[in-house]
Every structure is written in C-alpha cells, then in structure tokens.
Amino acid sequence: xxxxxxxxxxxxxxxxxxxxxxxxxxxxxxxxxxxxxxxxxxxxxxxxxxxxxxxxxxxxxxxxxxxxxxxxxxxxxxxxxxxxxxxxxxxxxxxxxxxxxxxxxxxxxxxxxxxxxxxxxxxxxxxxxxxxxxxxxxxxxxxxxxxxxxxxxxxxxxxxxxxxxxxxxxxxxxxxxxxxxxxxxxxxxxxxxxxxxxxxxxxxxxxxxxxxxxxxxxxxxxxxxxxxxxxxxxxxxxxxxxxxxxxxxxxxxxxxxxxxxxxxxxxxxxxxxxxxxxxxxxxxxxxxxxxxxxxxxxxxxxxxxxxxxxxxxxxxxxxxxxxxxxxxxxxxxxxxxxxxxxxxxxxxxxxxxxxxxxxxxxxxxxxxxxxxxxxxxxxxxxxxxxxxx
Amino acid sequence: xxxxxxxxxxxxxxxxxxxxxxxxxxxxxxxxxxxxxxxxxxxxxxxxxxxxxxxxxxxxxxxxxxxxxxxxxxxxxxxxxxxxxxxxxxxxxxxxxxxxxxxxxxxxxxxxxxxxxxxxxxxxxxxxxxxxxxxxxxxxxxxxxxxxxxxxxxxxxxx
Numbered sequence: 001x002x003x004x005x006x007x008x009x010x011x012x013x014x015x016x017x018x019x020x021x022x023x024x025x026x027x028x029x030x031x032x033x034x035x036x037x038x039x040x041x042x043x044x045x046x047x048x049x050x051x052x053x054x055x056x057x058x059x060x061x062x063x064x065x066x067x068x069x070x071x072x073x074x075x076x077x078x079x080x081x082x083x084x085x086x087x088x089x090x091x092x093x094x095x096x097x098x099x100x101x102x103x104x105x106x107x108x109x110x111x112x113x114x115x116x117x118x119x120x121x122x123x124x125x126x127x128x129x130x131x132x133x134x135x136x137x138x139x140x141x142x143x144x145x146x147x148x149x150x151x152x153x154x155x156x157x158x159x160x161x162x163x164x165x166x167x168x169x170x171x172x173x174x175x176x177x178x179x180x181x182x183x184x185x186x187x188x189x190x191x192x193x194x195x196x197x198x199x200x201x202x203x204x205x206x207x208x209x210x211x212x213x214x215x216x217x218x219x220x221x222x223x224x225x226x227x228x229x230x231x232x233x234x235x236x237x238x239x240x241x242x243x244x245x246x247x248x249x250x251x252x253x254x255x256x257x258x259x260x261x262x263x264x265x266x267x268x269x270x271x272x273x274x275x276x277x278x279x280x281x282x283x284x285x286x287x288x289x290x291x292x293x294x295x296x297x298x299x300x301x302x303x304x305x306x307x308x309x310x311x312x313x314x315x316x317x318x319x320x321x322x323x324x325x326x327x328x329x330x331x332x333x334x335x336x337x338x339x340x341x342x343x344x345x346x347x348x349x350x351x352x353x354x355x356x357x358x359x360x361x362x363x364x365x366x367x368x369x370x371x372x373x374x375x376x377x378x379x380x381x382x383x384x385x386x387x388x389x
Numbered sequence: 390x391x392x393x394x395x396x397x398x399x400x401x402x403x404x405x406x407x408x409x410x411x412x413x414x415x416x417x418x419x420x421x422x423x424x425x426x427x428x429x430x431x432x433x434x435x436x437x438x439x440x441x442x443x444x445x446x447x448x449x450x451x452x453x454x455x456x457x458x459x460x461x462x463x464x465x466x467x468x469x470x471x472x473x474x475x476x477x478x479x480x481x482x483x484x485x486x487x488x489x490x491x492x493x494x495x496x497x498x499x500x501x502x503x504x505x506x507x508x509x510x511x512x513x514x515x516x517x518x519x520x521x522x523x524x525x526x527x528x529x530x531x532x533x534x535x536x537x538x539x540x541x542x543x544x545x546x547x548x
Contacts, residue, residue, distance in 0.1 A: 022546050038547030043540065126548040175548075297396075297411035304410050347546055354548075 014130050018334070018353035025341055033376045034347040035364040038175070040239040040320070044276070045287045048238060052276030060271050066263040067255075068096020068247070069274045075281040076247055080230075084220040092252040095259050096269045096277075100205045100246040101127060102262070103231040107201050107248065108135035110257035111229075116166035118201075121152040123323075123351060123358035125175045125203070138164070143357045146325060149314045150179035154188030161192070167199040168192075170218060173206035173318020176354045176363035180318040183216045190221040199254075201229045205246070206319040208237040208288050211296045213317045219249065226251050229258075236319075237288050238280045243273040295320050295366065298373055302366040305377035310384050311362075320367040323351065325360055329387040333359055339387070344379035390414070393422055394431065401435040440535060442527075450495050450524040451502045453510065454488040456517040465489060468515045477505050488520070499523060 005012070019036075026032055043049075067073065073090035080086040088094055097103040104127060112118070114136040120128050122141035132139045140160050144150045157168060168189065173180045181189075193200050202218035219228040233246025246269075248258060268274075299316065306313040306324040313324035326336045333350035340346050349365075351358030366373055392412050396403050405423060409416040426432040441448050457468050465483050472492060473481040480493035492510070496502035503521065511519050527535050 017548070019546050019548060026545050032545065034545040036546035037543050039543060041543070300410050300413065301407065349546065349548065 032345045036347040036349045039241040041367045042239040048280045051279035052272045055272045055275035064268045072278045084217040088249045095248045097246045098269045099244045100233040103248040106258040107229045112137035117164045118167045120169035122355035150177035151181045158192045169201045171203040177323040178316025178319045178321040203231045210318045245273040245277045298366040309381035322364045330389045344383045346376045452522045453492045454520040455490040457489045
C-alpha cells in the first residue's frame with residue numbers, strides 16, 4: 001500500500017518559522033536580554049483585569065452571540081466614531097474576534113477564492129503570507145525600502161495588480177519596521193483600490209502606538225469604508241495579548257461572511273475577555289496615553305543608541321520596534337542574530353523572518369525596561385565593533 | 390519641561406544626555422532647567438530608596454496622629470514647624486479628618502519612638518493628643534513594591 005502524506009500539501013508548502021531555532025537556543029541560555037519580544041511589557045491595567053475577574057466570579061461563563069457581546073460592539077462603534085468619524089452599525093458591521101489573528105484568518109477565508117491574489121508590503125507581519133495561502137490565495141509581496149522609511153508606495157502596489165488581484169493587505173503601524181504611512185500616500189493607495197475595485201484589509205492593531213504623527217485609519221479615507229476590512233484589537237494598546245480579543249469592522253456582507261466561518265470554527269471570543277474589553281474601551285484611555293509616552297522615551301533611546309553603534313536606523317513612528325540595518329557588518333540577518341545571541345546574549349529577530357526585503361535588517365523591540373535596552377545596546381556595540389565589514 | 394523632573398523623580402541617576410534623548414529637548418536646555426531646579430528648590434534632593442530590611446538594619450517607623458489647637462493668626466504652621474524641626478519627624482503633613490497633623494517618626498527601637506512621642510511631641514504647647522501607629526510591614530512605598538513575587542515572564546521571542 002502506498003504511503004500517504006499525512007500533512008496537506010498546503011501546510012507542507014508553508015516554510016517553517018524562521019525563529020524556531022532561536023527559541024531552542026534561548027532556552028539553553030541564562031542572562032539573555034531579549035529584544036525579540038513581540039508584546040507590551042505592561043500588564044493589563046488592573047481595572048480591566050478586575051472586570052475580567054468579576055465576570056468569572058459572577059458566572060459569565062457561557063457562550064455569547066457569535067458576533068460578540070452587543071455592549072462591546074457598541075463601545076467599539078463609539079470608539080471608532082469618536083476617533084475617526086466612522087459610523088459602523090454595531091448590529092451588523094462589527095465582529096468580535098479571537099485576537100486580530102483570527103480576524104485576519106476570517107477575512108482571508110471570507111474573501112479569497114483559489115488563486116486570488118493579495119498584495120502586501122514586504123517586510124511585513126509573519127502571518128500575512130500563511131493566512132493568505134491557507135485560504136487558497138496567492139501571496140504577492142511588494143517591496144518597501146529604507147529609502148522610503150519602509151512606507152509602501154501606491155505605485156508599487158499598482159504595478160503588481162492583475163485581473164486575479166482581489167485584495168491589498170496593509171499593516172500600519174508596521175511590525176517589524178515600526179513604519180507609519182502618511183495620509184497622502186494612503187490616499188493614493190485608496191485611489192488604486194478604487195480604480196481596480198479591490199478590497200483592502202487593514203491591520204491596525206498598533207493604531208494607538210504612534211509617536212509625533214497621526215494614525216490614519218484606512219477605512220476613514222474617502223470611499224474606503226465600503227471596501228475595507230478594518231482589523232484592530234486590544235492586545236497592544238491595552239496590553240491584553242494573552243486575552244485573545246480583537247474585532248473586525250467591515251460592510252455587512254463581509255462581516256456576515258466572516259461570522260459564518262467564525263460561528264462554526266470559534267463560536268465566539270472568550271466571554272471573560274469580551275467583558276474585560278468592554279471596560280477597556282470604556283475607560284482605558286488614560287493608561288494607553290501613559291504607556292505611549294513611556295514607549296516614546298524608550299524608542300528615542302533605542303534609535304539613538306542603534307545609530308551611535310553603527311547600526312543605521314530610520315526613525316520608526318509606530319508600534320514598538322526599531323528596524324536597523326546591519327550592513328555595517330559582514331553578516332546576514334540570520335547570522336547576525338544567531339552570533340549576537342551566542343556571543344553577547346542579546347536576542348533580536350532577523351529581518352529576513354518578515355520577508356525577503358527584511359534581509360540585511362534586524363528587529364529590536366523596545367517594549368522592555370530602559371536598563372535592559374541600555375545594557376543590550378552596550379553589548380551590541382561590542383559585537384558590531386568585532387564584526388565590522 | 391516637567392517631563393525632565395518626572396524622569397529624575399523616577400531615577401535620579403539619569404544623565405542630562407539621556408534625558409535629552411528621551412524627551413527630545415536639547416541637551417543645553419535640559420542642563421539649564423536642571424540647574425535652575427536645583428537652585429530654586431524645585432529639586433529638593435536626589436535620593437536613593439534603600440530596602441533596609443535586606444541589610445538587617447533595624448528601623449522602627451510610626452505614623453503619629455496629632456490633634457492640635459490652632460494658634461491665632463498662624464493657624465497650624467507654627468506648631469507644625471516646632472514638630473518638623475525634630476530630625477526624628479521625617480514627614481509632617483497637615484491633613485483633613487479626625488486629626489490635624491500626620492507625622493512619620495523613625496527610631497532604632499519601639500521604645501525610642503514611643504519615648505520621642507511621649508517626651509518631645511505630646512508635651513508641646515498646642516498639642517491636644519496623639520495616637521501612635523507602629524508600622525508593622527511595608528508592602529509598597531513610593532510606587533515600589535518591596536516584596537512580592539516576580540510576575541509571569543513573557544515569551545522571549547515572538548514574531
């Protein structure tokens with residue numbers, strides 16, 4: 001009898017994660033300073049945790065509506081109206097998801113037919129490609145470069161459009177680069193989307209983490225609300241990564257399609273997370289602002305420090321990552337990260353993990369204490385001196 | 390500008406250069422503001438918070454509630470000054486509520502603190518009465534948690 005492949009071809013074709021080996025290396029080492037984290041170093045503010053605990057105490061342990069608690073959707077609708085002037089009907093245009101991760105998966109599966117193409121900036125978040133491919137779509141990366149502060153250009157997107165293109169997938173503020181695209185360029189992207197009748201999936205989970213610039217919500221651009229799937233969540237702004245709670249805002253037809261999948265695969269987001277999120281969207285603002293101000297200070301120290309030791313770093317205006325170039329050394333991103341970890345016990349994530357245009361860069365997260373950042377910079381400075389090209 | 394003082398309040402060892410980078414304020418201006426702050430008592434003191442329990446050095450603290458008869462014309466100020474001139478009175482506040490002055494007193498032993506209260510504070514003219522609360526355990530001080538377990542750790546590498 002012929003041996004069958006246990007694993008589907010689709011999954012086999014997804015390359016293994018570029019950072020798995022770092023997990024293993026790190027596990028065997030002591031005294032490592034990790035700039036490779038991907039979440040806030042704040043704990044969820046107490047009043048939000050308290051709301052979650054209270055909901056468990058009071059016995060809110062059953063399923064909610066597939067769409068998510070109405071009170072939460074209403075709170076989010078108010079939030080989007082206040083911040084971006086957007087009017088989403090909480091009854092039909094909002095869906096509570098299990099983190100933005102699930103929102104992304106649902107969006108891809110809801111809109112993509114086999115062979116449909118999705119254009120997205122490279123480097124970009126690691127999940128964009130797998131989610132597209134798992135939904136049967138074709139992933140089309142568009143390069144972004146340091147010359148443009150890693151902001152995607154509308155003309156570069158348009159060059160890659162063909163009759164099979166279904167959607168543009170944007171993630172700004174960006175992981176891994178920390179880039180924020182200015183409104184002028186996003187308007188051009190919007191025009192491209194309209195000209196070619198494309199859907200735009202906009203992952204704006206780092207929306208609150210912007211420094212000295214305004215975040216432009218893609219759905220708020222002229223004509224974009226009816227063709228944008230807006231994904232956002234509570235993980236980064238409210239330090240709720242482990243709670244697994246996010247939302248999608250989109251035209252009714254799309255939300256209904258996403259909900260169709262969600263109701264069969266997930267039923268609903270965790271009830272206690274939803275109840276905590278209600279508290280977050282109601283009164284979490286002050287803490288968010290404090291957190292952003294704190295990150296800003298660390299961002300400046302990190303960026304200046306990297307430039308001072310010879311790792312040229314453009315100024316990231318969003319998220320909590322710096323994306324310096326390692327071209328002053330003789331090493332590839334992977335080699336740099338591995339050697340840095342072994343020689344100086346500092347963990348960073350190689351830029352190549354995020355796409356081929358991330359090669360030659362590393363991602364340094366500044367969501368960690370100033371003391372650790374400063375010590376890490378010292379160690380990296382020694383490393384760069386030793387490996388200078 | 391107040392940001393400079395907020396940073397120094399949290400960590401007095403931050404250099405003007407670091408503060409300039411963190412705030413985006415030019416270095417020369419940061420140095421000038423700090424110098425002025427030191428001169429005009431905006432910055433009262435640079436200090437280090439020490440956890441004396443770890444050094445095994447005994448210190449006894451007490452919160453002493455003092456009820457006072459306020460004096461004509463000067464109110465509570467004169468009596469407060471007589472109290473705060475004692476070095477043992479480390480902190481003196483005028484408060485609302487069931488008593489008037491909250492005084493934190495430190496000594497080497499309970500007897501020493503009790504002695505100070507009964508011999509130096511209570512007999513002061515204008516003092517109607519005192520209630521002494523000895524501090525038994527410090528959980529958190531000035532924003533710092535003294536004991537407590539280390540919180541859960543994050544995944545060290547995440548995309």
